Amino acid sequence: MTTLTSAITRNESSLQVLTVLGKISQKNSLLDASKKLNIQDDVFSKWGGFSMETFQKTISPGCIKEMLAENSAEEANHVNIRLKKIVRSNLSHTIIKYTFFDRSAFGPGLVASTDFGICYLGFEAVSSDPTSSKIFLDMTERFKEAACFENEETKQHLQVIDYLKFEQAQQHLDMNVHVLGSEFQIEVWKSLLLIPKGSLSTYGKISSTIGKPRAFRAVGSAIGRNPVSYFIPCHRVINSSGEIGNYMWGSNVKKAMIGFDKLFN
DNA sequence: ACCAACGCCGTAA
DNA sequence: TTACGGCGTTGGT
Numbered sequence: 001m002t003t004l005t006s007a008i009t010r011n012e013s014s015l016q017v018l019t020v021l022g023k024i025s026q027k028n029s030l031l032d033a034s035k036k037l038n039i040q041d042d043v044f045s046k047w048g049g050f051s052m053e054t055f056q057k058t059i060s061p062g063c064i065k066e067m068l069a070e071n072s073a074e075e076a077n078h079v080n081i082r083l084k085k086i087v088r089s090n091l092s093h094t095i096i097k098y099t100f101f102d103r104s105a106f107g108p109g110l111v112a113s114t115d116f117g118i119c120y121l122g123f124e125a126v127s128s129d130p131t132s133s134k135i136f137l138d139m140t141e142r143f144k145e146a147a148c149f150e151n152e153e154t155k156q157h158l159q160v161i162d163y164l165k166f167e168q169a170q171q172h173l174d175m176n177v178h179v180l181g182s183e184f185q186i187e188v189w190k191s192l193l194l195i196p197k198g199s200l201s202t203y204g205k206i207s208s209t210i211g212k213p214r215a216f217r218a219v220g221s222a223i224g225r226n227p228v229s230y231f232i233p234c235h236r237v238i239n240s241s242g243e244i245g246n247y248m249w250g251s252n253v254k255k256a257m258i259g260f261d262k263l264f265n
Numbered sequence: 266a267c268c269a270a271c272g273c274c275g276t277a278a
Numbered sequence: 279t280t281a282c283g284g285c286g287t288t289g290g291t
Contacts, residue, residue, distance in 0.1 A: 182286080182287080184285095184286060184287090185286085185287090202274090202275090203273075203274050203275080204274075204275065207274090207285095212285080212286095214275095214283090214284055214285075215284075215285050215286075216274050216275065216284085216285090217272065217274045217275080217283090217284065217285060217286085218272085218274090218284080218285040218286040218287080219273095219274080219285090219286090220272060220273050220274050221271085221272050221273080221274095221285085221286065221287070222273095222286075222287090223273060224272070224273045225287090226273095234273075235273095237273075238273085239273085239274070239275080240274080240275060240276090241274095241275085244273095245273050245274085246272090246273035247273060248273075251273085254273085266291100267290105267291080268289105268290090268291080269288100269289090269290085269291100270287105270288090270289090270290105271286105271287085271288085271289105272285105272286100272287095274283105274284100274285105275282105275283095275284100276281105276282095276283095277280105277281090277282095278279100278280090278281090
């Protein structure tokens, strides 16, 4: 099987993987869920080249604890991100281009950018009218003073979508990210970039690293407003209890990202 | 400017 | 499992 073939099946099987992950609980294992949904249990190997059992184990409490304990600061991420703030007062002169993508390792989604870099990324399966989707409304609400229009040809978008398909082993990606947010939010988002791929942190730990150990709840709110999911890895922050916790695009997507981070490549 | 309500929380019981 | 504290953000006066 060629790399290309497996990449196609990966991105096509992601929807089924996400469906199964949305159905699991402490009572319901991946195997139970896949049987109930009448989904083949080999979708996980098609998706990431690892078995359902391996994935199940990776998101089990024991492995989650291990990922929380890892505190290596070397070689943090495969993606080297340069973060720049969007100045709100300049927004009326800002042009934002957006592209819907129908396939990736984490399902369909929306990516947007300014001329400097990516300003928005999220994952949602949109229906026939994309402009009424939660993801589109969230993006346009954030940038309502800017000029937003659809564009399929942006080099930055293609680069991001390519990466999210994981069609080949990614060594390194240099990426510019342009974020709109308060000082506090941007400080929180920057600290997320320090969480190594394959390990996890907690809301409490993040609040301590920014010097406000009691602001964990505010940190949760700030993380929830992360405009560029996956690349600003808010999926790597979970509850101190070991629960996966909530996620803007669904906790099934969060689980998929956590397991994929750990197992893929 | 002020206040109330709300969150991807943590922890104590 | 439930209740409450603490903190930045937002939306309504």
